[in-house]
Amino acid sequence: MRPNTYGADSHGLICGFHFGADHLGQQISVENALDFLNAETRPDGFVWLHFNLAHSATEKWLKNNLNLSDVYFDTLREPSRSTRVELDDGTLIAVVNDVHYDFGFEPSDISTLWISVSEKLLVSTRIHPLRSIDRLRDAVKRGAQVRSSVALLVHLMRDQGDVLAHIFRETTSRVDTIEDKLLAGRLEKKRAALGNSRRLLVRLSRLLAPEPAALFRLLKKPPAWIDEEDIEELNQSSEEFNVALSDMAALQERIKLLQEEIAGRVAETNNRTLFVLTVFTVLALPINMIAGLMGMNVGGIPLAENPEGFWIVVAIVISITAIAAWVFLRKDHD
DSSP states (O other): OOOOOTTSOTTOEEEEEEEOTTOOEEEOOHHHHHHHHTOSSOOSSEEEEEEETTSTTHHHHHHHHSOOOHHHHHHTTOSOOOOEEEEETTEEEEEEEEEBTTOOSOTTOEEEEEEEEOSSEEEEEESSOBHHHHHHHHHHHTTOOOOSHHHHHHHHHHHHHHHHHHHHHHHHHHHHHHHHHHHTTOOOSOHHHHHHHHHHHHHHHHHHSOOHHHHHHHHHSOOTTSOHHHHHHHHHHHHHHHHHHHHHHHHHHHHHHHHHHHHHHHHHHHHHHHHHHHHHHHHHHHHHHHHHHHTOOSTTOTTSSOTTHHHHHHHHHHHHHHHHHHHHHHHHHO
16 A cells, blocks of 8 residues: 655655746755755755644654754754744744645634745744645746745735734624624524534634734845845735734624613513513412312312302402502513
8 A cells, every 4th residue: 555645755845946146946856956955056946845743754754854853853852843944043934824725714723834934945834724825836837026035924924914914804704694683673582503603713812813023023124135125025924924813802792782672682681581480489389378278178278168269359359460560560661
């Protein structure tokens, strides 16, 4: 049987591109990529290698063949996966969270992409197929021009922002539908849908929000091989991303208010039902008490020999019930 390579080659490589002087990406194998990186002269352009960490040989091959930072391999096993871009010995280490390719609007459909960026090499690794990195790969195949490795990272962040904006629009549409039904009085069972959307937005905000301190240090003292244009685009993409996250925070607050409105209406309905049950219980209390007293098999029961005794008891019960009903209805009206 052929071994399962999880959509990659024997080294775990999903795709590889070489960006030359024309800024266009040409597909490249790992052997040609190593020849490019180990060349004595400094060739034009850079190489992007995208690996699948689900492949058992990937991490070992990266350690043996590419001069990657130890911090990069440490981040692969860190429990904290918040989005950040850090600088380590002239190399950018980026931890980017993205949604799965088959995203189903579930909080669990979010995974991490680890990126190492240097002047001549960009390495990206992931475990699950992710939507933004696939959009970037398709754009490169269609002929997108990328000037440098940092520009490729900026392109990825913008693709991620587009995916985030799509999720925001879809979630907003769902919330609008629920709100319209709520205002129309058709409450139905929408609290679970709102809760799921809110959990999704909270998880996206927590994982996708970039750490401002790390990004600030990078933009303040960037490596010498990063030009000013790339720094400006990185800063701009970060600002656009923060705007999208602020919109998501506003949508979270809106969902919270809708949940409170639904909870209030449900509580009001429950209180009304409980009040009606209480009224019927109290109104039936005189009947039960009198029926219990008159049903005793003992001597001395009043009106037992009176031919009109039954109707007298009925009149007494009706009178007491009417007085109790008047008291409760008056309190309810107040």
